Amino acid sequence: MKNINVRRLALIAGVLTLGTLTACGDHSNSEAHVHAQNEARKQSTTASLPTITNYFTDDVIVSDSLVECTLSDGTETSCYIVTMPINSEIDVGHDKGPWCPRNISDTAEDAGIWLNDNEVYDADGNFIENLATFYSDDNWQLFNPETGEIKVTDSKDACLAAARPDVDPKYQNYCVECLPEYAEDVEPQKYLIPAYPEKASRITQFDPHGGVGLAFNGVKMDAPAPVDAILGAYTLAPFDDCGGHVNPHVGYHYHAITECSSIDTALSTHGKMLGVALDGFTIFERKHPDGLVPDDLDDCGGHAIDGSGVGGQEGIGYHYHAGDAGSNQILACFSAPSGCAIEGDSMHCDVRRGPPGNRPPPPKPS
Numbered sequence: 001m002k003n004i005n006v007r008r009l010a011l012i013a014g015v016l017t018l019g020t021l022t023a024c025g026d027h028s029n030s031e032a033h034v035h036a037q038n039e040a041r042k043q044s045t046t047a048s049l050p051t052i053t054n055y056f057t058d059d060v061i062v063s064d065s066l067v068e069c070t071l072s073d074g075t076e077t078s079c080y081i082v083t084m085p086i087n088s089e090i091d092v093g094h095d096k097g098p099w100c101p102r103n104i105s106d107t108a109e110d111a112g113i114w115l116n117d118n119e120v121y122d123a124d125g126n127f128i129e130n131l132a133t134f135y136s137d138d139n140w141q142l143f144n145p146e147t148g149e150i151k152v153t154d155s156k157d158a159c160l161a162a163a164r165p166d167v168d169p170k171y172q173n174y175c176v177e178c179l180p181e182y183a184e185d186v187e188p189q190k191y192l193i194p195a196y197p198e199k200a201s202r203i204t205q206f207d208p209h210g211g212v213g214l215a216f217n218g219v220k221m222d223a224p225a226p227v228d229a230i231l232g233a234y235t236l237a238p239f240d241d242c243g244g245h246v247n248p249h250v251g252y253h254y255h256a257i258t259e260c261s262s263i264d265t266a267l268s269t270h271g272k273m274l275g276v277a278l279d280g281f282t283i284f285e286r287k288h289p290d291g292l293v294p295d296d297l298d299d300c301g302g303h304a305i306d307g308s309g310v311g312g313q314e315g316i317g318y319h320y321h322a323g324d325a326g327s328n329q330i331l332a333c334f335s336a337p338s339g340c341a342i343e344g345d346s347m348h349c350d351v352r353r354g355p356p357g358n359r360p361p362p363p364k365p366s
């Protein structure tokens with residue numbers, strides 16, 4: 001933990017204090033109160049950035065001020081812009097990898113994990129050796145039966161061919177491993193994050209390619225890995241022990257939050273706060289400090305909270321807890337209209353209307 005700084009320690013102290021406060025009495029009053037506060041802030045042209053933006057490490061760039069943006073449902077509001085580094089060199093607070101073992105004799109030390117049916121498995125040599133049994137399919141054969149050597153993608157080209165949705169048949173029965181340096185030429189990605197999220201009456205599905213959130217350590221939290229496509233081609237694309245792996249187009253990203261990805265973050269009565277979802281609500285680790293999963297999580301994985309300041313999001317009485325590591329699902333959906341990755345200069349995440357070029361012409365004046 002090299003990056004912890006005084007600023008963040010001060011904030012942690014703030015969160016601990018806020019976590020014990022109850023801002024506005026009962027639940028419905030609290031929602032009305034949040035709404036009123038947000039309305040007041042939106043109308044202020046000098047509104048400052050939400051405090052939570054201070055939790056991002058110094059490698060993550062947050063805009064100096066708010067911008068006008070259009071969310072996934074067409075809502076016009078204020079957002080801040082987060083620029084996520086894709087550079088393989090940045091310190092995310094933990095090691096990246098290992099992913100694929102090299103021989104069926106390799107232990108969990110030399111391998112990452114695999115997720116199946118809500119369970120986390122060590123993707124060690126023994127696991128690779130027994131894939132045909134594990135998936136009840138004799139076509140699995142990732143290793144040389146004579147030497148025990150495991151077939152692993154060993155170049156950027158091999159990684160690209162094996163990681164694409166229609167896996168190159170040449171790489172069937174490979175353990176797919178892409179290294180962080182394969183993404184070193186990728187430009188940093190900017191995201192629009194709503195500054196004043198409000199829980200909506202309808203959930204918002206996320207774009208399977210768009211990500212679900214941004215961790216404060218600079219790692220993108222992604223939608224579930226396309227496990228069916230991966231397994232359908234008799235490949236395995238393990239995650240490291242922290243739930244991350246590399247895609248050469250987006251760099252290192254998480255599909256699961258584990259103990260080691262829950263690092264260097266603020267502790268509150270709801271556990272460690274890990275990052276922010278693309279709808280603007282914060283994401284906490286799975287369990288409370290007492291070791292229990294909150295029992296009132298909704299379909300998306302969030303809950304309303306008394307004490308609207310928990311986690312440093314003043315005036316916001318709702319947050320998420322990351323899904324079980326084995327579930328391959330950090331969030332199940334968004335509880336509010338979402339922001340998005342920024343394409344070009346567009347500040348629109350409005351999926352109903354599509355990108356500006358695709359919109360129908362305005363009606364002719366009659």
Ligand SMILES: [Zn+2]
Binds near residue numbers: 222225245247253255
């Ligand atoms: Zn992935």
Ligand SMILES: [Zn+2]
Binds near residue numbers: 270319
């Ligand atoms: Zn909570």
